[in-house]
Amino acid sequence: MIILSKVSSLRDALETHRVSKLNISLVPTMGNLHQGHLKLVRAARKNSDIVVCSIFVNPLQFGPNEDLENYPKTLEADEDKLREAGCDFLFLPEVEEIYGTSMEEQTLIRVPGITDGFCGTSRPGHFDGVATIVCKLFNMVQPNSAFFGLKDYQQFLTIKKLTRDLSLDISIEGVEIERNSEGLALSSRNSYLTAEELALAPLIYENLMEVSNRVLQGERDFRDLEKSAIEILKAAGLHPEYFSICNAENLKAAQQEDNHLVILAATKLSICRLIDNIRFTLPQ
Ligand code: PAF
Numbered sequence: 001m002i003i004l005s006k007v008s009s010l011r012d013a014l015e016t017h018r019v020s021k022l023n024i025s026l027v028p029t030m031g032n033l034h035q036g037h038l039k040l041v042r043a044a045r046k047n048s049d050i051v052v053c054s055i056f057v058n059p060l061q062f063g064p065n066e067d068l069e070n071y072p073k074t075l076e077a078d079e080d081k082l083r084e085a086g087c088d089f090l091f092l093p094e095v096e097e098i099y100g101t102s103m104e105e106q107t108l109i110r111v112p113g114i115t116d117g118f119c120g121t122s123r124p125g126h127f128d129g130v131a132t133i134v135c136k137l138f139n140m141v142q143p144n145s146a147f148f149g150l151k152d153y154q155q156f157l158t159i160k161k162l163t164r165d166l167s168l169d170i171s172i173e174g175v176e177i178e179r180n181s182e183g184l185a186l187s188s189r190n191s192y193l194t195a196e197e198l199a200l201a202p203l204i205y206e207n208l209m210e211v212s213n214r215v216l217q218g219e220r221d222f223r224d225l226e227k228s229a230i231e232i233l234k235a236a237g238l239h240p241e242y243f244s245i246c247n248a249e250n251l252k253a254a255q256q257e258d259n260h261l262v263i264l265a266a267t268k269l270s271i272c273r274l275i276d277n278i279r280f281t282l283p284q
Helices: 007-019 035-047 075-085 095-099 126-141 153-165 188-192 195-200 203-216 222-235
Strands: 002-004 024-029 050-055 089-091 145-149 171-175 239-247 260-269 272-281
Touching (some): 002 007, 007 024, 007 089, 024 126, 035 050, 035 145, 035 171, 050 126, 089 126, 145 153, 188 272, 203 222, 203 239, 222 239
Parallel strands (some): 002 089, 024 050, 024 145, 050 089, 145 171
Antiparallel strands (some): 260 272
């Protein structure tokens, strides 16, 4: 695996492969890699000739009171894991390489509509930061495809929309959520949880499963189902931000006629904010 920190060397390194018409894929990450990330790398490995991963803790997507300074960093272990998973190039830029000296003057990409609500409400500016860095990485790597985890489902739809809206010729691939044996979706931020909180956190997925099963069995009072899931999570000591049954394409509140659904959940647990979702299709 070749490690590069400059955009110019990344471009040079990829140029020969592009000229040879090799298929290049990109897996953007913020590091502290777990099995969920490695699943993305393996999917990219399977579907392309050249796999590029990036590790960049993107300051632009963190709010002023968020965990930018404390975001877990495990670079040496990440490099070993990426080598083992078959990554060809690791792009590891410094903040200045990406944003120059003034991030305040950075041109932003804003993806309207899909970023309204949910994480867009509780993390103002977050999706502008994500869309901007992803767009910049797309321009630097010029991949044929890019792989993203479906745990961040609103992010996934945002990137799909930005790719479509800006006519980028990149196939956006979503990779299924990786969970621990209790059902908790893997996330770098799970390392903030105490043992007690780790024992509570799988309740989110249990509720997602319970509500999706009830909808699949014919219950259609979506708003009541949402309310009772929120009550259950609260009673267990979690602080749910949202638990919403939505149309899986546009994240609008699900209506009776929708059949591709997603249930989005976000919950605070002490300093940690956990998100998860479940997607399913109703029989016609
Ligand atoms: O999902 C993430 O880890 C980040 O939001 C991403 C896509 C790497 C952009 O910084």
